[in-house]
Amino acid sequence: MTKAIIIMAKVPRAGNVKTRLRSLLDSEQAAEFAECLLDDTIKKVKSLNNQLIIAFSPENELGFFDKFLLSETFFIEQKGSDLGEKMFNAFEFAFRQNLDAVVMIGTDSPTFPPEFIEQAFEFLENSDAVLGKTSDGGFYLIGLRRLQKEIFTGIEWSSEKTFEQTKKNILRTGFKLEETSDWYDVDLPQDLEKLSKDFEQNEFSRRIAPKTFQWLKANL
Secondary structure, three states: OOEEEEEEEEOOOOOOOOHHHOOOOOHHHHHHHHHHHHHHHHHHHHOOOOEEEEEEEOOOOHHHHHHHOOOOEEEEEOOOOOHHHHHHHHHHHHHOOOOOEEEEEOOOOOOOOOHHHHHHHHHOOOOOEEEEEEOOOOEEEEEEOOOOHHHHOOOOOOOOOHHHHHHHHHHHOOOOEEEEEEEOOOOOHHHHHHHHHHHHHOHHHHHHOHHHHHHHHHHO
16 A cells, blocks of 8 residues: 655744744744644654655745755645645645555644554555544544545634544545544643643653654753
8 A cells, every 4th residue: 555644834934833822932932842843743754654745834935844854755835725625635636646545644743653643544444534633622633545525625623623523524425434542732831731741751752752842841
């Protein structure tokens, strides 16, 4: 089975990332923190030796990724009027590369184990779709064997309804769906506190997201 992982990545510039953490981080710190999340996510994906696709925004920021030395990586600009359309377009690009299975993640869940991605691909050997739910009602992972635009329409993105609405859309298409274990995103101040406790208590989490851990240790 030919496989790829898409990372949905926003280039971390001061003022345009992690704005909901502004009660704890100024705009420069938020950008630094977001870059650590991105760096750890890229390293996690590269450790799995699958084709990597980075769907980035804003446009004309491709040069930012030079520092990561990502040979044999596809880069595409995120295009669409909302997140659902951007995700659909990224999946559509991936499937045009004659891939059998594609898993998409973001950068907001730095400590979820890479084994969850491997499990997602295992599920996709016998299923059409896979989702990984976050504690705030969203999802940190979505994987597909085939694509239907209806999956990404009519969703209240970045809300507590996102996961359930996406799940209903997937099932409505007749796709067979599996779910990976729940995890958490880091979007709000309380999420950052949860991440800090996670690092404090779990060496495994520190190994999965070392840059993020070191940054938090030095700055908070």
